[in-house]
Amino acid sequence: MAKKTIKINFDTGWDLAPAPESTGHIQINNKYDLFIGGKWVKPSSGKYFETTNPADEQKLALIAEANAKDVDKAVKAARKAYDTVWSKMPAKERGKYIYRIARLIQEKAREFAVIETLDGGKPIRESRDIDIPLAAAHFFYYAGWADKLEYAFPNRKPKSLGVAGQITPWNFPLLMAAWKIAPALATGNTVVLKPAETTSLTALKLAEVIKETGLPDGVVNIVTGAGETGAAIVNHNDIDKIAFTGSTGVGKIIQNAIAGTNKKATLELGGKAANIIFEDAPLDQAVEGIINGIFFNQGHVCCAGSRLFIQESVYDIVIRKLKDRMESLIIGNPLDKNTDVGAINSKEQLTTINKYIKIGKEEGAEIYQPNCALPKNGYWCKPTLFTGVSQSSRIVQEEIFGPVLAIQTFRTVAEVIDKANNTPFGLSAGVWTDKGSKMFNVTSQLNAGIVWGNTYNKFDPTSPFGGYKESGFGREGGLHGLKAYLKF
Amino acid sequence: MSRLEILKTYKIYIGGKFPRTESGRFYTPKNGDKALGNICLSSRKDFRNAVVAARSAFGKWSGATAYNRSQVLYRIAEMLEGRRAQFVEEIILQGSKKAEAEKEVNTSIDRIIYYAGWCDKYSQIFSAVNPVATSHFNFTAPEPTGVVSVFAPEENSLIGLVSSVMPIIASGNTCVVLACENMPLCAVTFAEVLNSSDVPGGVINLLTGKRSELLEHMASHMDVNAFLYTGTDKKEMEAIQKLGVANLKRIQLKDFSKIYSSEHETPYYIEDFLEMKTTWHPIEKIGATGSGY
Known part of the structure; x- marks a missing residue:
């Protein structure tokens, strides 16, 4: 018997009315x-x-x-x-x-x-x-x-x-x-x-x-x-x-x-941050953190959580929650106050991102993108995740600087620390677990200048930022x- | 009949062992006309072996408690004190007067004690708890950079070596040091001190040989995180900076010519080979700022 999966239907016919910020107030010279x-x-x-x-x-x-x-x-x-x-x-x-x-x-x-x-x-x-x-x-x-x-x-x-x-x-x-x-x-x-x-x-x-x-x-x-x-x-x-x-x-x-x-x-x-989610993590917050980690600012973030490591025991549920959450992201007019994911910064950057998406597919990874319409003009990229990648995949090793997440799994703490640190970069990392001793064990072993525990992509003028x-x-x-x- | 003296074979120090150079080569530095000995002319392969040893020692040494590292450094000083006569003799052999030699050994011992004391204190000087404007606990604390290549100063044999290496290992880094080319005797004997104190093998690796041969490899090796250059040769400095680009080495250029000056006793030398890690964690709703997830 085929395994039944319950999927949330987002196609309810209810759309948010446009809520664009006015540009009337601003002054730009020619x-x-x-x-x-x-x-x-x-x-x-x-x-x-x-x-x-x-x-x-x-x-x-x-x-x-x-x-x-x-x-x-x-x-x-x-x-x-x-x-x-x-x-x-x-x-x-x-x-x-x-x-x-x-x-x-x-x-x-x-x-x-x-x-x-x-x-x-x-x-x-x-x-x-x-x-x-x-x-x-x-x-x-x-x-x-x-x-x-x-x-x-x-x-x-x-x-x-x-x-x-x-x-x-x-x-x-x-x-x-x-x-x-x-x-x-x-x-x-x-x-x-x-x-x-x-x-x-x-x-x-x-x-x-x-x-x-x-x-x-x-x-x-x-x-x-x-x-x-x-x-x-x-x-x-x-x-x-x-x-x-x-x-x-x-x-x-x-x-x-x-x-x-x-x-x-x-x-x-640059960076290629590992975002690590343990089975004992607060999963809903973690999924929100993963979304924020990679899709914040269209993934144009040096500290973006672009590599996701999910502990095997919670892999299925996390992937399902992630995909559901991606379906509800609003992509489009950056001036609209409801927009979650805006435009890719330039044509050149869009070309780079598309090149990596192509590489990911050619390397045999499985791609997932939400079912959403993109505006006709401008530069756009759907939020994207890849599963079935390996440590040596180029989309795992190289910085893409776009809304593209590469997902791997792990079983033990030692394994995930090895994998997370196996990159020439060392800017940031994220760890999701509700166990304090595990949190400190992992955060102290990650080679990264900023480590977010049970949160991600937070910035403050009082908080030093920079890489290993x-x-x-x-x-x-x-x-x-x-x-x-x-x-x- | 007078007794025939046993001459010492000067070897290099890698991973807590005393091999000869794999290259089988040697050079003979002199004090005037007098040969100091047949000294190992270390090769690129020796250096690479030393990096492997340093990298494998890094996990345990950087993971040791600060209190433990402090005691290990103190133990180095104890061992050096016990063998001060031998060092004084070697420094004289290399061309110094007795008073100078004694000053060098005494200062070296005291400087090790100085850095031993910093092991469990520097992180309190360089850390911060940062008052971020959201509901997060946020702190910055130092971690050691990793494996460091070191050119020990050319002007002296022991004090420069001690002054460059101690601040590096105080925080948990490991290193590969190229000893003073023309006066290498003390460096090799210092390795014996290290070996008989409680410094784990691989934490300090000591090579003898020529800067001109090893500079390229010590500055370009992809598993070396940092370089300490103690000297003033502009060409060497620029070469090290350029070669270090490949893996963005942290390169520190220091003038160690006034080695007895108290400027060489400073926690900021420890800071030179630290990375600052900032950790964030939400604090459940406090005050008016809301939850920080």
């Missing part, structure tokens, strides 16, 4: 220049590139492309600001400027959230509730450190480095800019920041905010462009520190480029995030 020395400066090449909304492929604005000459101008402005103003300013005053930035982001939170969603494709619920509030919180947290640095490093005298070159990714555009700028300013450094080329808008809006705060000219400079602009920052010889968040591949190029120089670096790179092994080095956030911008 064209953005470079923010250098407190002024908007035209790129010396005269070149601009388009930034588009990945949800409908419509053009949002033109963004200036900075070349080495422009970067040099920005570094000179940052150096001048460091030498003449910022390094001489009392730390308490420095802190007050950073508090102002935090407050202005809070005041303009809605505008930031809508632009973040338009430019990057992430659900408005996430940009409104996570990205923007956390960005403001980051400035608020580090502002207070400015005049308290001596307390963070017992028996040492911290000193600022000088000019920091910062390169941020496209997955959390404003939040990553905050992670970079806030600690750099608090520790007395000046900044040249390059946002990712597909998502420059909120960094440019931040430049407007910074201008509004009256922060001295040149303390923060924002130059836009792609890889070449980034390379010009990395290779500039008057930069004291490089802070990079992005792929492990580019991180290695940067580490190689700065070898033999006096530049310090922090690298926040090839996921990079240095920490951002918390007391530990100060060190990377200081010398002793």
Whole structure:
């Protein structure tokens, strides 16, 4: 007799009415220049590139492309600001400027959230509730450190480095800019920041905010462009520190480029996190955590829980719950307040994700995607899970950076620790069990910089973030995030 | 008739054993015209064997209690104290005056004691409980990085070796050290001290030989997590940084030229080879912040 499975029927004919966030309140210029020395400066090449909304492929604005000459101008402005103003300013005053930035982001939170969603494709619920509030919180947290640095490093005298070159990714555009700028300013450094080329808008809006705060000219400079602009920052010889968040591949190029120089670096790179679910876990919460772990921000998260390990005894029930939950995810217009999964950030990234889905199938894994319609225009990928993968599968070993989950099983604690650690990455991990002693045994043996127990993808300005092994080095956030911008 | 002296064979130290180099090669460092001995010219294969030993020792050593590691380090100092005369003699043989030699041995012993004391304290200095704005318990605590390649300083034989290695192993790392090329005697004898104290085999592995031969392998090995370079040669430093890229090694470049300075007694040397792990866990509904699942 065939095994009967009870399946929840989600096709009830009841759909949520559209609840789109209004875009009427926001202001996007047709064209953005470079923010250098407190002024908007035209790129010396005269070149601009388009930034588009990945949800409908419509053009949002033109963004200036900075070349080495422009970067040099920005570094000179940052150096001048460091030498003449910022390094001489009392730390308490420095802190007050950073508090102002935090407050202005809070005041303009809605505008930031809508632009973040338009430019990057992430659900408005996430940009409104996570990205923007956390960005403001980051400035608020580090502002207070400015005049308290001596307390963070017992028996040492911290000193600022000088000019920091910062390169941020496209997955959390404003939040990553905050992670970079806030600690750099608090520790007395000046900044040249390059946002990712597909998502420059909120960094440019931040430049407007910074201008509004009256922060001295040149303390923060924002130059836009792609890889070449980034390379010009990395290779500039008057930069004291490089802070990079992005792929492990580019991180290695940067580490190689700065070898033999006096530049310090922090690298926040890729990941392939294990999310481990034991038979004694609170299964419903665990399933929610797995969903959040891999589909949060369309899986464009370096710490995404992209490898799931399920203890064999609960495999069937967890898979059923997962599939059911996937059926109820709402995929579509990122501006809709009910949307769970938004648009893929760019055409290039969609191509990469689809390549890996193809590889997964070719490797013989079994694919599951929910039964849902995708919008016609824009870049979309259904939430995807693969079962029947092996430890050596490419979709298990390589970072996909999309909503694709690879699922394996295990029997014992020792086995799952071996499997979880068997990767060159070491950024994050998740563990689900209701047994405290087991929890601490596993969390303490996982090679990862962030371990979430019975939760996942939680962030806070007070909580250090960063990886082991090839996921990079240095920490951002918390007391530990100060060190990377200081010398002793 | 006068008694014929027994000469010492200087060997390398891998996994708690004293093999000769697998390559069968040697070199003869000198003090002036006087040969110090036939010293093993370690090969790439020796280094790789040492990494295997260091990696296998890592689990147990990093998993030992901090109190235990502290006592083991203290025991190294006890053993060194007991054999101080031999070290003084060797340092003199390598060209130092007696007073200098005594100072070097005394400082070395005291420095081991210094780091022995840190084993069960550094994590309290570098940890944090983080006041996150959601209902979670969140803490950051250090863990050892893993296997570390070390170039011991060239300027001295014992004090530089001790000063570079002790902070590395204090936290549970294991290491493979290339001893001072021109004055290697103390390093080999120090291995005997390690062997007779309670340091598990493989925690410290000591090779003798040439930097020029081993640099490439020690900096590029994919199962080595970090590199401590103590020196000032710009070319060597850049080469190590470039070779370390393949697996993103944590590379520390330190100037150990003023080795007697108190700057070399610091928990921040321990911190150089630590990784910070942040752990989150929900706290069931407290106050107004709600559940944190």
